Structure formats: structure tokens, C-alpha cells
Amino acid sequence: MRELTQVKRGRTTTSRIDPGEYACRALVSQLADVWVEYHHKAALKNSDRYLGAVRSFAKFLGPYLTALGLNPADARLDTDHIDLAEAVYAWENDLLGQFPENSSQPWQLSRSLLGLVHHRAERDARVPEKLRKRAAAPPTLRKATGEPLDEFSNSERLALKGAAQDDLRTLEKRLARGRELLEAGKDPREFGWKELPNLVWAARHRLLTMDELRVHLPAHAKRWPQELREARPADSGALGGFYGLLRGVHALLFPQELDLHPFRVLLLLAMLDCTTEELHALRVPDLEFSDQGVRIVQTKNRADRVRADYHVADQPLEKGEVPGELAYEGRGDWDEERGHLPAPEEMGPRHGHQSLLQRVAARCLGPSRRDAGQPVLLVG
8 A cells, every 4th residue: 555645725635545456556556656756756745646647547457458368467667568658548548538528637647647657767777668758758648728719799899898988987986076075074083083075084184094993983884874884895794894984985085906907908908919918017107198199108028028009099980889988077187196095004903914005006106117218119
């Protein structure tokens, strides 16, 4: 019996294989020894896929050799009495019928078994040359790849665009309401902490903290005024209490990270050749506005490439699009003064790490990752 103790997700488990359960007992013993040795030498956290490959091959090999009139007990890695290279080919073909067409499991099992044989061949000169070459070669099975997604149809692209634009309109209305509340708000230290405009005023002047809310508001949200309960992102859970109120009030003044997603969708729809890296590397200095449109500078650091796309504002309507869809009620004059965002310690002890709002500000307003002295190539 070969056993191996592993730690999986914090739990200690024991994997084992009994060579006596298989007709090719000697071969299973050798492969099991290689499995244990390779696990320790390669410092693997989980080597169950190698054990699964040994079991699968051993289960196939017994009936396969018997059908050929050969004795499975003669199968060994260090002799050529049995042509194991041909047996591996036959096993790979058998695996194809055991799993679905797009499964990666046959490739994974073959790759794992060949890896063990190759590990033994590097340390044992008695391994036959044919088997040695077979183990050094890649599996004959093709690694399954995911089915490529079809390109969005024009109607689907319009639906994505419309949903993103609706999200932006909602954002504009939320920030517009925040500006109105800010104008009506007063210092809560003098006029009270139970009115939403005063909390918005306090958030804008960096006075709104978890400690202040706990001191001046009832412990249970059901005893808060209605407008404060409605400002929370959720009625229960982590966002149903003081932290949820803090998040909700700041959301009236500053865009949050989720608010960036509709911008990403619209940018990807407008820039068909834009990569994820170029999209997430965008900074405010990369945008150049003019009366005719906007120039977006895209940087791909790994390819050492800088390029720019110019998007004209007055473009012909797409099929299915009607005039007025791009009209926004908001003014887009978001508060961009980073100095008024809450400091990490103001988010409370549970959220003392870099806050969500600060990460948004760093992403939207932080300096470009390009060196200031590096020339920007504007193409197109």
C-alpha cells in the first residue's frame, strides 16, 4: 500500500493506492513510488491528478494485455517484455470514449501519466528507449479549449449600450440629488445628525465617520428617520447598518467602483480592438476633448505600444438607434477633489484598509503610469 498525506484547503487528507487490486501489480507499484517521490521533490500541494492517472491506466492495462494474450504481471517500467508505449497509445484512445467531446480530462490524465514515466526515465537507465521517447513527447490527445463565443449581434450591442447608458443616467441623477442635498445641508454638530442633507454636508467636509454615526444615531436602523434608511444600499446584512449608511451618503457625492462598469462597456463597444489592459490603464490625462469629439490614448505596457483612437461626437446613427438616446440630464461635473474623500481610518475598524472610494479616486484621478518624459505617439 502506498499512502501520501496532503493538506487540502486547510484539511489533512490521506491518498492511497493498493497495487494488489490490479493485475499489473508490479507496474502499479513502480508508478505509485514515482508518484510519492515526485510529489515531495516537486513540493506539490495536490498530486491527486497523478494518482488518478495511475489508477486509470492500471485499470485499462489489465484487460488490454489479457486480450492480447500477454500476462499483465510482466508489465514493468524497467523491462521491455511488454510494449508499454503502445499500451499508452491504446489507453489514450480509450479515454476519448469515456469523457465528453470537449472535456480536458483525457489530456490531463495522459499528461500526468507521461510526466511520471518521464520522471522515472530520467533516473533509471533501464527504462526502454521507446517508452523513454514516448514519455518525453507530448500527449497525443488535444487539450480541449472553450467554445468561442459568437460575436454580439447588432441588436445585442444596442441592448448593451442602452443598459450602460441607463446606468449612467441613474448615476447622473444620484449625483445631482447629492448636490441638492449638499446645498441644503448644514453642520450636523449644530443642527443635528438625523437629517440626510446634514450627513451629506458632513461627508463633504470629512466629518462623517462610523464613530460619529454610532454616537448620534440609534443602534437599530429601524429607529432611524425614513430618509436615512432609504439611503442605505441594502436593508439587511453588512450594508443595512451604520456602514451601509456611510456608503450610501458618500455615494451621493462620489462615483463608486461599480459606476465605472458602464463606462468600460461603452468603451469596449466603441473600441473594438481595445484590450483589457489598455482599458484599465486609462487615466484622465489620456482623454483629450475637443468640439469634434474625444481622443483616447491607449497604452499596452507589455507590448510597449502607445496608440490613440479619435472618436467623433457627431456620428451617424446605428441601425435601430433613434435620435435623443445619447442625451443626458446630468451635467457630468463630478466632484474631483480627492482631498474630500474619507481617510482609511474614517471608514471604521472593520474597513481600515484602502477604501472603495479611494480606489475609485486613484483609478479615475491618479497619475498616468507612463513616465512624464516619455513621448506619446498619437496615431489616427
